[in-house]
Amino acid sequence: DxxxxxxxxxxxxxxxxxxxxxxxxxxxxxxxxxxxxxxxxIRTKEDYMMCHQLLNCYLTEMQDYDVIV
Incomplete structure (x- = not known):
């Protein structure tokens, strides 16, 4: 929703x-x-976990970018 x-x-x-x-x-x-x-x-455990997963993706991409720069 x-x-x-x-x-x-x-x-x-x-x-x-x-x-x-x-x-x-x-x-x-x-x-x-x-x-x-x-x-x-944020109503469900799944919503909360999605926040963590998205932040993990963001941090992973940041690390990959730092290596390139």
Whole structure:
């Protein structure tokens, strides 16, 4: 559904910004804070795992790019 997909998108974007600024990842905190304003954002374990999988893909691609540069 739209709320879950939007929640995944916002979570991943927030975490990518955090990675760029602080070199840390706190998916749990991001989801917890987001659920205050939108309880339907990340509803299932699968939604939460998707956030982790997407961030893993992002970090893997970043490492590959660093090797090229």
């Amino acid at each position: 739209g709320a879950s997909r939007s929640g995944i998108y916002v979570t991943v974007c927030s975490e990518i910004n955090r990675i760029k600024k602080r070199q840390t990842i706190h998916v749990f905190d991001t989801v917890k804070n987001m659920k205050v304003s939108n309880p339907n954002a």
